[in-house]
Amino acid sequence: MTKERDQLQSSYDNMTKERDQLQSSYDNMTKERDQLLDINNNLTLERDQLQSSYDNLTMERDAIQQKLVTPLFTVFLFEEMCFKGWRKFGSSYYYFSNGRKNWAESRQYCREMGADLLIINSREEQEFIKEVNIYAWIGLSDAQTEGIWKWVDGSPLTTEYWRKGEPNGAHKDEDCAVNEVVSRKMWNDMRCSYEAGWICESTVPPMSL
Template identity: 35%
Template sequence: MFSMDDFYKSGEVEEDGWNLMSSGGRSNHGWRSQSSVCWVGATALCLGLLLLTVIMVAHNTSAINQWDSKYTDLIHVLTKGRDELRDERDQLKIQSSNLTQELEALRSQYNDVVDSRDKLQEDIKNLHRNRTGARKDCQQKGADLVIITTRDEMDFVKSSFAITWIGLSRHEHEDKWKWVDGTFLDGDGFWQDGEPNNSDGEEDCVELSRSATAWNDVHCNQKFSWVCED
């Protein structure tokens, strides 16, 4: 049997127990709610971070693609520029080779001109030599001044120069004309009218005039051109 005091104590205990259980139940229920909120928040945070990561990756991918496109365009431009420079270099090499060949040709032409000039200068000097020098020049070549015995020979010789020494001269101490080969003039020869006249007593050499197509006795120190024959 329980007394009222026991009842009330028991009720208090039950009430306290109920209250404690109720308080504990609320406490437990509240902990569960807070845990759920934390879990949802963490999940949202993870999703947000994942979304941000995806956005950053997409942005970076777009930036990389843009950079790749710009890099590709730059490579194309540089490659094209390199190829153009190579073509220009090759053209310059060809032009340089052509210029070198032209330079060599010009040098050859220059040398030919110099040789021709030197020959002309030598010819000019020869043209101003007297008969003695003229004959010496022929002898150095293994020949001698030309001997004319026919009209055809004279026509051939006069075609070379306006005035030409020939191999005929007055024999010393004699009034005879002698060729360079030691033979004397045979016949009258091809003298100009009134020649030989030996106007001052010293006209001992003979020249052929193209204009007169005949011979004339002159001073041996005159400077004319000459024709050699071997």
């Protein structure tokens, strides 16, 4: 009995020792795992910081390039537009057509270039367009309410340069305004279906067709 007891005790001691060794190994592996997780988290944080720095530098580079390129592009575009009917006056750009269209078609042509039919805001602007000898639509109409003339941006007519006796509605549906080449190059009301030249205006350099 004593011998069997000693054998059992020895087996128990060995198993206890193995258990302790396994527990120690487990604890070491857990510690190593936690260390690796910490390293991974630190590397992830560093990567994200580097990515953020890279993104910021990329944005700064693009902003600098834009500042350098935009003035050059604007000059190039304006020079190109000068050969395609565009002229600059004050803070606006003007397109003087060579063809003839009705008022609605003329406005559509302007809008496709990011512009609109001309809005005249000053005597200086009126004098400027008088230099160009074309019979042209401007962005003025009373088609919405007879006798209430408005510009294409919805603003009311305040400064007028009508030809003497105009607008007179001499013919039915004379709801659109043209700038004449006769009678001191002032305005006349015409049927919107009449075909004439046109003048587009944009406050930024528009893309030419």
